[in-house]
Amino acid sequence: MKTYTLDQVTDEIVGKIGTPNRDQFEYDLQMDLIGNAIKQTRKQRNLTQEELGKLIGVQKAQISKLESNAGNVTLETLIKVFTALKAKVKFQIELSDLKY
Numbered sequence: 001m002k003t004y005t006l007d008q009v010t011d012e013i014v015g016k017i018g019t020p021n022r023d024q025f026e027y028d029l030q031m032d033l034i035g036n037a038i039k040q041t042r043k044q045r046n047l048t049q050e051e052l053g054k055l056i057g058v059q060k061a062q063i064s065k066l067e068s069n070a071g072n073v074t075l076e077t078l079i080k081v082f083t084a085l086k087a088k089v090k091f092q093i094e095l096s097d098l099k100y
Helices: 006-015 019-046 049-056 059-070 075-084
Strands: none
Touching: 019 059, 019 075, 049 059, 049 075, 059 075
């Protein structure tokens, strides 16, 4: 029986790193992770979606939407949410293939 690494399977099914399909997959995965982090942290802080929404000035429905799909959110809103959740926010930016 032949075994495969996760990277090999991902390359085969989703596409190799740098391809449009892989970039979209990685983006969607990151947005899903952010939404899950918001939901888990909100629950740990014993806040309802409505309470979190009031803290940052949005409706409960917007918090629900954010937790299920963070893809259409502004950086400003993310910072407001994580600040309201008393979470430390760090951003990491990687720029590859830069030519000067």
